[in-house]
Amino acid sequence: xxxxxxxxxxxxxxxxxxxxxxxxxxxxxxxxxxxxxxxxxxxxxxxxxxxxxxxxxxxxxxxxxxxxxxxxxxxxxxxxxxxxxxxxxxxxxxxxxxxxxxxxxxxxxxxxxxxxxxxxxxxxxxxxxxxxxxxxxxxxxxxxxxxxxxxxxxxxxxxxxxxxxxxxxxxxxx
Numbered sequence: 001x002x003x004x005x006x007x008x009x010x011x012x013x014x015x016x017x018x019x020x021x022x023x024x025x026x027x028x029x030x031x032x033x034x035x036x037x038x039x040x041x042x043x044x045x046x047x048x049x050x051x052x053x054x055x056x057x058x059x060x061x062x063x064x065x066x067x068x069x070x071x072x073x074x075x076x077x078x079x080x081x082x083x084x085x086x087x088x089x090x091x092x093x094x095x096x097x098x099x100x101x102x103x104x105x106x107x108x109x110x111x112x113x114x115x116x117x118x119x120x121x122x123x124x125x126x127x128x129x130x131x132x133x134x135x136x137x138x139x140x141x142x143x144x145x146x147x148x149x150x151x152x153x154x155x156x157x158x159x160x161x162x163x164x165x166x167x168x169x170x171x172x173x174x
Contacts, residue, residue: 006057006060009054009057010057010060010061011061013051013053013057013058013061013062014061014062016051017061017062017065017067017080017082020067020082021066021067021114021115022082022086022087022090022111022112022113022114023067023070023080023081023082023090023111023112024070024080024081024082024090024091024094024108024110024111024118024123025070025071025074025078025079025080025081025108025109025110025111026050026078026079026080026081026094026106026107026108026109027076027077027078027079027105027106027107027108027109028050028052028077028079028105028106029076029077029105030105031103031105031106035102035103038102039097039103039106042097043081043083043093046083046084046089046093047083047084047085048081048082048083048084048090048093049081049082049083050079050080050081051079051080052077052078052079052080053078053079053080055071055074055075055078058071058078058080059071066112066114066115067112068112069112069115069116069117070110070111070112070117070118072117074109074110078109081094085131085132085133086131086132087111087113087126088126088127088129088130088131088132089131089132091108091123091124091126091127091129092127092131094108094123094127095108095123095124095127107120108120108123108124110122110123111123113126
């Protein structure tokens with residue numbers, strides 16, 4: 001491959017990864033063509049993109065960026081996966097295919113999250129974290145909980161007093 005062609009490919013890859021801060025490197029070697037198409041379709045439905053890359057060209061394209069650590073020490077065939085709502089959702093989708101017998105050749109190799117290199121084991125650990133939506137719901141619950149408790153404590157005695165006054169007034173009318 002000529003230097004000019006390598007430069008064109010790495011420029012294209014750089015353009016595709018522009019704005020991407022988190023990605024995972026996976027291995028899809030040995031996956032049958034029909035399973036590969038099926039995998040890509042399932043990932044596309046979740047707004048996840050998969051691109052098979054040559055390691056040296058990927059290193060060249062990500063050199064000097066936060067994505068560079070993802071390709072350090074990667075050997076053999078590799079594909080890059082990015083997208084989804086956040087890195088946790090991406091890791092959850094990727095690890096879901098590991099257990100599927102139809103995609104047994106599919107395996108995570110690592111990746112990068114916030115400029116930090118991830119190993120294959122780290123991807124599995126991250127997939128167990130709560131996603132962004134789950135984290136927001138937990139946070140909202142923690143914020144609203146003291147207010148709900150305070151409201152109940154303030155309204156409880158007033159409601160009890162109101163019901164006692166109502167019973168007393170109903171008793172006197174009879």
